[in-house]
Amino acid sequence: MLCGEDVIVLVIDDVNIIQHDTFKDSVKNFRIVCRLWRNRSSESVVDSNRDNNWKIPEQMQLKLEECLKGKSYTLFKKHSNLEIISVSAFRSKKHGKELVFDPCIVLYCSCKGVVPYSEEEFPKEIDGIKIDVREGFFYLFPNNHFFKRSTDLLNPLMLGANIGQQGEKKEGTLGGFVTLSNGKIGAITCSHIFFDVNSNSPSITTFDVVQPSFGYKYTNEICGQHEKYVLPSNTAQDVTIDASLIRLTDRIPQRGMFADLKAKDLTEFGFKIEKLPEYSNGATRDYCKEQRNRMNACIKCGAGSGLSRGFLHLNGFAARCRDTTFSLTNPPSQEQCTYLSQLEIVGTLQKAFADFGDSGALVFQVDPPSTEDGDDQLFCIGMIVGGTSYCTTVVTPIEPVLKALNVKMHVFPQEHMDES
Template structure:
């Protein structure tokens, strides 16, 4: 059997759960052409679907839930605790499982039942891989709904404009490397605080190597310029794409540290943000970047989370599972990452990979992690905890803070005692539940 698909694709043999018939399933971003040869003696059917296409079931559920129907926080915490208990075991048993979530409605074939339930999102509903069991119908007495849904890493070739100085949330890419993502949080080396750089995801770069140059924006955007060397902003100093042990858990990490040698920011600045976005999400101008929140737990489910990426700008969502398991396909599975969702509209899109994800207190922003990727409907994204990301890199790094003592719209770096990221404290719920603080859209 042979398949020729546009972009990344994969094929697998599965069994139709209802008809007990062999099915060949194809999944891809999009299809150019496919040629399949099957022996006449083999009774089988073909299932072909692009991963970006939302199912009618998903559309029906979204319309039904709308803006008014949601789970109470106590039910969300209870159901996410059940997910936390079984997700790793289920992910090992079911290669078709991509991620798990909660929902206020259970979807039946022709109607929707209003009841708290756990949702299993799989690559193809109704068929199962060979030699695998069917999904459970209940977990600890909680009903389980099965829906189709896909996840993908959110890097893309869609760069934005040149920024001087560099700012968080802008487009970056690799010199002579395809793809781009977002500049995450600024850091400095613990032993040499003048050595400034930033974090992003390693998968943002198609073929990363230590010492390779990083550009802002990506070369695809800047290719018409007569001096492409001008876009170089630093070099990859350290990177990691593997699970690490952190805070007693194995956490999937995908991170790169880029040491920068030009366009170094001296003040706490963000790219221009539309006034409507500031009015909608934020209320005051934060004074500085605060200490990172190295660890969150299930007590923080329901917390408001922000992210600033080059594809979708500033968006917010709600913290769901803090130990989510996610399957991006092609053996790209990540354990114990954060899950953030916005049921009303897109929270992140391709191109936001590597961007900073944070909470906002009265006068500071506190990074909780880096955006890894998200679901096909772009309403849910997954976050690498910042504590695990920092631990995975050498040399030891600290979040680079900015103070506005002498600068009303930003400021110089704070002292080293303010930026120590070596402690492993958990954010206190009462601190994180305060009203979030905004920042201006000025450069």
């Protein structure tokens, strides 16, 4: 219902789909309300354009995050039109035209002001914390639009490489290198670049992985074999995992170097062109257990959008991922899964942190050098799975991923760490 009126809400991807504004049955006419999937409402960009001088106090931030981790699963079960649960330093008034500093939980829905039939309205507050309702969507970051960019055959392989399943036109990013149980080197990425996240038991799970992806000029240069996967579950859990393990068979790396580095991006983000950044020591930071260094910048190098810089916004982000195969449908009828206890990263005003094709890319927190002549230290904090309609990036914490796949980040021998 909308303002006491019975309506039909359609979430669509083309404004020309609907030819009439009413749906007639034998009794009455219903008004149709259309919402464009991924359309950015004025309120949805509140956090993207917020004043960085207005920060949520640390204790309040921790309180908000604990509330999200405890209530997200129940909220998704009760409200079928709920898409994202996040936090904001501001409450939005007059459709985003007026902002009031008041840390709150934000519920993003597919159509604001609409209450699905037989369901309750969103709560006004949770555990004493105020609620702000906005429109927004969550979506994954695989890339089916393989023709948008070029990717070289990489030998040896590098972090951020474009990869895919042999013979398939879907692609993603080689995230990082890991040590397998037999001591050999493997790689990790997101499982949704290979499988439907709503499929409980894929029919084929062992197959060749190519770099670059088959979609890039229809190449089939095999670099490894898919060995293990973990798909999101629709049951209550601590952290939702969406990850795949690849056993490398060709072009084995000797260092953790990055692909697609541009001089402009390197200098802008404070790196030295004569000494390229690398991730060879396997260092991680577990945000499931620690909260330190939250304000340090984050970087990622993805096959879709290259090198980018951002900051950790939230630990405890949750969202519902719907099957987007059908656009003219009632949301509760769609296949769906929830991503719980994720990290949320915000980019800069000049560039979003991630885009399509970046699924699987690792996210690193950058600690400044401990000495004047030292190097920045990279700590892996997670792996990109998707993003929101208001341009933030969703990242799965790295330690649960490694545990689920039963691997560790690969540490390259020190003798290979000479300068480029």
